[in-house]
Amino acid sequence: MRIALVAEQFLPHVNGVTHSVIRVLEYLRDRGHEAMVIAPSYEKTMFLGSVDQVDGVRIERIPSLPLAGYPEVRVASCTVNRMQRILNRFAPDVVHVASPFILGWQAIQAASGLGLPCVAVYQTDVPGYAARYGAGVLEKGMWSHVRAMHNTATLTLAPSTASISQLHEHGVRRVRMWRRGVDTERFRPERRDHAWRERVGGGRRIVGYVGRLAPEKQVADLVVLDSLPDTRVVVIGSGPEKDALRALLPNAHFEGFLSGTELATAMASLDVFVHPGEHETFCQTIQEAMACAVPVVAVGRGGPLDLVDSSRNGWLYRPGDTESLRERVRDLVGDDAKRLAFARTAHRTVQPRTWSAVCDQLMEHYERAVRVNARLTRPHRTDVGTR
Incomplete structure (x- = not known):
C-alpha cells in the first residue's frame, strides 16, 4: 500500500x-x-x-x-x-x-x-x-x-x-x-543501572515521572511525594514548567530530557513510576515502565484505566486525590515483596504488545x-x- x-x-x-x-x-x-x-x-x-x-x-x-x-x-x-x-x-x-x-x-x-x-x-x-x-x-x-x-x-x-x-x-x-x-527490546528490566540509582537516589527508593513538563501533565501534583521518607522523586523530561517545578519540588532530582537507551536505562532504574495527568488518551510511558518491570501509580482516568490493573501491576487513584497518590506510592516503596510482585505482573502484562x-x-x-x-x-x- x-x-x-x-x-x-x-x-x-x-x-x-x-x-x-x-x-x-x-x-x-x-x-x-x-x-x-x-x-x-x-x-x-x-x-x-x-x-x-x-x-x-x-x-x-x-x-x-x-x-x-x-x-x-x-x-x-x-x-x-x-x-x-x-x-x-x-x-x-x-x-x-x-x-x-x-x-x-x-x-x-x-x-x-x-x-x-x-x-x-x-x-x-x-x-x-x-x-x-x-x-x-x-x-x-x-x-x-x-x-x-x-x-x-x-x-x-x-x-x-x-x-x-x-x-x-x-x-x-x-x-x-x-x-x-511498546519496544520490549529497548525497555527491559536488564537495563537497571545501580550506578545511576546511586547517583540520583543515594540509596533511597526512586519514584519517577517521565514526560513533558507542561500544565496538562499535572506534574505539580507530585509535591505530595517530595517529602516521603527514604524516597526521592526523579523528574525526566523538559517543558515550559521546568523552572516552576524545580521551585515546587526542592528535594527532587531533575534529569532533563532523555531518549533512546538513556531513557530506557533510567526507566528500568526506577522503583515506582508515577503519572498524575488526567488528560491522557493512552499514556505510552506507563507501558514503557511496565516493560522495564516497574510498577505504576497513575490517576484513574483516561488511558491509564486500560493499562493499570489496580492491585496487580500498580495502583490507580481517584482524580484530584493527591493524598491517595501519596499513600499508594508509600505502599509500594515501603513493601519490597508487594512492589516486586507488582513488577513481575507489570512486565508480563505488556510482553504481547509489540x-x-x-x-x-x-x-x-x-x-x-x-x-x-x-x-x-x-x-x-x-x-x-x-x-
Whole structure:
C-alpha cells in the first residue's frame, strides 16, 4: 500500500505523536509498503515546500510558527488545495492523519475532496488541555471542531476505551480501537543501572515521572511525594514548567530530557513510576515502565484505566486525590515483596504488545477504511445523510 502520514508534530520535536508515526513508518518500510510524511517545518526546514528524508521516507515540510509559550511545538497550516496537490503527487491508497487539529483538518478535507480513504488517529485531548491552559471557555468550540474533523474522516482510531467513550459522548461516529505498541527490546528490566540509582537516589527508593513538563501533565501534583521518607522523586523530561517545578519540588532530582537507551536505562532504574495527568488518551510511558518491570501509580482516568490493573501491576487513584497518590506510592516503596510482585505482573502484562502486532492491526484498519470509503462514496448510496 501507499500511505500518506500527516502529523501535527514530527521530528525533531519528540512526543507521543512523533514516536507513534516513527514506529508506523518503520513497520511500513519493513513490510515493503511506501510512505511519505507531511509535517511542520522546524528551524532547519523553514523554507516553503522544503523536503527532507527520514530513513529514506520523503518528508514534505509545511511552513509553521512556534506555539506561544511552548516554542518546541509548531503550528503548521496550508490551504486544502495545496494539500490536495501534495497528495495527488504521491497518490496514496490511504491518508493516515496523526492527532489532527489544524494541519490534520486540512488533510482530512483534502482527502475527502479527492475521494481518498482517511484514517484519523485520536491521540491528544486538545479540548481538555485548553482548560489546563486557562482557556476552558474554548472547550465546547474545540469539541465541535473535533467532531467535524473525525466525522469527515473515513474512520477514527482511538487508543483506549475511555477515549472511545469520550468521542462517542461528543458525537463522533465510526470509531475503532487502535492501541500503541511498546519496544520490549529497548525497555527491559536488564537495563537497571545501580550506578545511576546511586547517583540520583543515594540509596533511597526512586519514584519517577517521565514526560513533558507542561500544565496538562499535572506534574505539580507530585509535591505530595517530595517529602516521603527514604524516597526521592526523579523528574525526566523538559517543558515550559521546568523552572516552576524545580521551585515546587526542592528535594527532587531533575534529569532533563532523555531518549533512546538513556531513557530506557533510567526507566528500568526506577522503583515506582508515577503519572498524575488526567488528560491522557493512552499514556505510552506507563507501558514503557511496565516493560522495564516497574510498577505504576497513575490517576484513574483516561488511558491509564486500560493499562493499570489496580492491585496487580500498580495502583490507580481517584482524580484530584493527591493524598491517595501519596499513600499508594508509600505502599509500594515501603513493601519490597508487594512492589516486586507488582513488577513481575507489570512486565508480563505488556510482553504481547509489540509494535509489530499493533501495526498488523493498523493495516487491517487501513483495509477497512478502503472498504468503508468505497461504500460512503458510492454514487447511489443510501447513507447520504450519515457522514
